[in-house]
Amino acid sequence: MSAVPATAPGHGSPAVNRSATVDALIIGAGFTGLYQLWSLRKLGLNVRVVDAASDVGGTWYWNCYPGARTDSPSHIYQYWFSDELLADWDWKQRYVDHTESSAYFRHVADRFDLRRDITFNSRVDSARWDESARRWQVTTSTGETIAARFLITALGPLSAPVVPPFKGHDRFKGRLVHTARWPREGVDLKGKRVGVIGTGATGIQVIQTIAPEVASLTVFQRTANYAVPMINPTYGEAERAAMRARYPQTREAIWTTFVGFDEAAESSPYFSLTPEQRRATLERLWADGSLRIWVAGFMELLTDAAVSEEISEFVREKIRARIRDPKLAAKLVPADHGFGTRRVPLENGYFDVYNRDNVSLVDLRETPIVEITETGIRTSAGEIALDVIILATGFDAGTGGLTAIDIRGTGGRSLRSEWKGEVRTTMGLQIHGYPNLFTTSAPYAPAAAFCNAPTCLQHQVQWITECIEHLVKEGRTRMEPAAETEASWLAHHDELAAQTLVAKTRSWYTGANIEGKPSRLLSYIGGLPAYREACSEVQRKGYAGFELA
Structure with missing residues (x-):
């Protein structure tokens, strides 16, 4: 059996004992991380990026499964910081596939010479705030220790894939893969008996793409989806x-x-x-x-x-x-x-595939999965023989990327432990108790779900950059939101969320896809203009509500 890879290529390389000190460390070399690197470089800071992948692109490095494609038009799914970049990049289509997205990010990295400050094939394992030094002490999977005045997470809202706890994963003798960790060399599906678990945005893209080439396709659906x-x-x-x-x-x-x-x-x-x-x-x-x-x-x-x-x-x-x-x-x-x-999601022939003779649907609400066997999947109605099982089972959205890292703030407090009880952020940009930690795509900002990601992520990068510039110019060494500020933002967020049907619907938007995850709408739903105005007001008031030292 081929198991779902838990880490990126290169994590098995021998550990090395190295240490470094930087002004800012960015976790992630995707859309946010590349722009954040470029922006902080412009301030003259010493910046490093660490990424588990072997190249740039973030989501669009990992999303190489069949049919992977954006559903924001290419003319708005791009950077706006450089007129030269806008002039020299040619989009080929309205909605670009993963090969074109990946090529775009490689072009950006090369055009602005970003790779020299990026460490690939290295995962951040832990980050500990050192109050005496007023720096983050970060350790990586390759044995490196990095001291950073500012720590910025650019992990994306959908970066921690969920593998459902079905019995028998290890027994399956065929190929089992998660869409979020699709092998870069591809998977041969032609003429195979394939099962796809999940009919969210990713599952829809996979199903509509592979249906014509496989011998049989069994779709395991828990929740029917609009598209x-x-x-x-x-x-x-x-x-x-x-x-x-x-x-x-x-x-x-x-x-x-x-x-x-x-x-x-x-x-x-x-x-x-x-x-x-x-x-x-x-x-x-x-x-x-x-x-x-x-x-x-x-x-x-x-x-x-x-x-x-x-x-x-x-x-x-x-x-x-x-x-x-x-x-x-x-x-x-x-x-x-x-x-x-x-x-x-958008779809391109998804519903039509169910008219094909080689496609069948298993409604998991009627016939749930009991276990994965050596030869396929057993439901309450019997076993279905399969050669390949594809998990399109989603992500621990908004929080999973951060809680995968052992982040320790003031007094050794653990973000992972605290968020098991209640997920808290201030505007999705900082967290009380974790000084000089800046977050993007984190809960309670529009970027967590309700925004064209490049638009909101570029706004967050700009705010973070201007904030760090202010701290440097003012000689400040420490910044975090006051507890009262965080509570006020969450109350505002909850008041708006309660007025919507979204907050009343079980989905990954509310964390309902993860057993035991605190239930709260993960994304700010007041709209981008209101969010930008709130962020600007913080700056106009000299970062009132934030503790600077």
Whole structure:
């Protein structure tokens, strides 16, 4: 059997005894980490990046499974800090696959000479705050010790894959892989009996991609998912020239929308329109072939149960029309949550694969998995023989990347232990009790889920950079949020979350996919403009509410 790899290549290399001192240490060489490195270099700081992968890209290094693709358009899924970079990079299509994303990050790293400050194939195992030295003491899997004045986590919200606790993992004699740790050399699926567990965004991409090449495909579904058909044109020179001409307007627009895209939501309240007008608007949004019906449609979708039900039924109609077998359609149409209250992916033929003779669906709510056997998966209805099992079982979102590291703050307090009881952050940027630790994609910021990731992550990098610049200029050696500031932000976050249907829906958005994880909406849902204003207010007030020394 091939087990799910727990670590990146290179972790088995012999340990070395080395030590270093830097101004700032960044964990992660993905979208955030590369920009953060570039930004802190501009301040003249000595900066290091450590990443478990063997190259840059973060999510887009690991996401090389069949069908991996962004669902934010390429013209907004990019950096904005360099006009030269915008001018010299050519996007090939509206929604880029993992090969194009990876190529983009390699280009950025090479263009700005970032690799010389990045240590690859090295995982951060622990970080301990040394109060006397006012530095973080960081240890890595390769035996290195790094002392850093500032520690910045650029781990991404979906970086800690979840392997479900089914019995018998080690007995399976075929190939078992997790999508988040897909072998870079690929997996031969042609003519194989394949099982895919999970029908979230990743599972949908895998299923629709491999169905035509496998002998048989068994999909194990726990929760039916909504999805929107993707329209993905390729770009020629004329399209790219038009895109570049709009870049100044695009750069401004992304900061003003609720989720950091470049299109504003519908301005008319949903029920102010006639039924015919509502239907026509939904059809227009649907025909765009994007997430616009979710992120730039009627925002009452997230708060008004009547609006949610009407739009959800519109989407259910679209799904039913794609599936020939009404009984199968009933299993694939979500009935336990509204459209948009869970992560909505784009799809390209997903629902149509269930019309194929070689594809079958196992509803885990009717016939749960009992165990993995030597030859396949046994459910309560019997055993299904498989050659390959693909786990598209998601992530410990928002928190998993941080709690995988043994982070110790003031007085030796443990972030891992504290977050078992309650996950706390201040604006998703800092945590009380952990001085000079800056976080990105952490809970209670839009970047944790409700934002075009590049937009919100670039904003967080800019805030962190300006904050560090302020500390350096002022001769400050220590900064953390006051406990009262953190409590105030969480109260504000909870007040907004309670007004939404999202917080009432079981999903990874609320940590419900992880047994024992504290239940709370992980992402700030007040919208990007409100979040940016809150961050700016902290700066205008000289970081009031934060303890600087």
